[in-house]
Amino acid sequence: MPPRHQADVPGLVERARAGEARAVARLISLVEDESPLLREVTAALAPHTGRAQVLGLTGAPGVGKSTTTNALVRELRSAGKRVGVLAVDPSSPFSGGALLGDRIRMQDHAGDKDVYIRSMASRGHLGGLAWSTPQAVRVLDAAGCDVVVVETVGVGQSEVEVAGLADTTLVLLAPGMGDGIQAAKAGILEVGDVYVVNKADRDGADQVRRDLRSMVALADRPDDGWAPPIVKTVAQAGEGLAELVAEVERHHAWLQQTGELGARRTRRARAEVEAIALAALRRSWGDLGGSDGQAGLDELAAAVAAGETDPWAAADRLLEQVGART
């Protein structure tokens, strides 16, 4: 294999569009590794994107996200869809790499050329999940996936992020995983387009659904006319998946009818453009200092930490030095 910076990007994009898994893998690696070719990759993908339906799937540890993703892929496959899965681990910037669970899971669809599953760790320096995931979605979109499922682990800000990049956000809960206040803290009441009560064969599933229904009704959600459905599933047994897919389809139709699909995708592009611009600025001010009386960010930060200047004055200085008008 040639070194990554020598990759034939147009060739890779052509092969990915023809469905070649190795080319898809290579392009995602270029994105994930923040290759110098990243820019060329994104530009080459741009004309071929916008067709895939992007689903975000999130929830607290233990609710069965991996199992549900797996069952969802099976359901989508039986409807003849090409499916891409990005399993994102936003909370491990240090360790990187795939975790055991993902490797086990992949075997279910091994050999199916119309399923592409990839684990991503937001180990990069440019902006983690916010940065590399949308670009990996573009790769799968350009490669002809009808549906791209982005699965994120954990609770907390990751939901908010996944909600930002998906057309439809699925939020998973399960009985026995914590009470209502915890759910409210996790911010899940505001971001879900479709709620899934998984492990619905366990005690308390109906109670979770009732609690969720009343809490979602009280949550500070956009007044856009979409009432998020709550679907019960037993992903392990494949139960409820047909209904889940039907609700996802219904939401997608709603997105298209209301123009919300375009609005969401524009917001996604907005975040992406910003992330790229900010990364460029970070590089610029990382290069400052050492000459002409310029102060680099480290120097300014040390002065702030010492109480010699305040962070606003330091920020002004920083921007002034890269020539930005604010």
Next chain:
Amino acid sequence: MPPRHQADVPGLVERARAGEARAVARLISLVEDESPLLREVTAALAPHTGRAQVLGLTGAPGVGKSTTTNALVRELRSAGKRVGVLAVDPSSPFSGGALLGDRIRMQDHAGDKDVYIRSMASRGHLGGLAWSTPQAVRVLDAAGCDVVVVETVGVGQSEVEVAGLADTTLVLLAPGMGDGIQAAKAGILEVGDVYVVNKADRDGADQVRRDLRSMVALADRPDDGWAPPIVKTVAQAGEGLAELVAEVERHHAWLQQTGELGARRTRRARAEVEAIALAALRRSWGDLGGSDGQAGLDELAAAVAAGETDPWAAADRLLEQVGART
């Protein structure tokens, strides 16, 4: 009360430094609400900061963070320390405001003028937790708190953030809260300076400690000579708190001896300066468009979403328009 933009900032800072709780509350509100006076507030606080010891306390829902914070405050108070607590809810950008649990908890220290407890929701637009929390820490620091405890809910990126803003990061676990893979996913193995196994009277506490010890040993942690201790507590009964405070003190002494304290605070200031600079830039490019052939971020984002341009070219255009050299 006068409107917020008419607040007498130097007077407020003086009164906060004299320990007046209402002035502290007002300053934190100015920070949290992203008041036009924010800049003046931060500048006025700067000379009076850098003395407080900042502790971050984090862990998954259900491990007993609130109870532990409460017990920790009691322990610190019995040692004569002035204590500030910021209970941060990073995952609820929409709902805002304090949650029930915090209100209950506060009553324990009601009437103690040397304890200041405040719930914060990162509801702001500028950058949430990353933005307002360090500035609220400055308020409490300038107000003479010896220790500021920043408690964050949830797992996921919030730990990484709290680790960035604290001198010492305490990570809480409890028996029965999920297996090792979940712990690894949450990224907690890399960021803790002191680990706490709470609810240590429950079955499995020793097993959690053993697992944690071996997993931390294998984690990709900085090779800085600090071996994070693991303390067992029953916060509800006040057990283990003296040992916890002793380990926090030991870590603080280590930070000072090695120069790591200054390094961490510089990193914290760095993040803060960057956040401010980025917010200023966001305002600038929000103002673009509509005249002179300039394209605002929304317009550029729509072109990207439509596949008409790629996000790199859009980012270039954006930066060029605000005059930034990259």
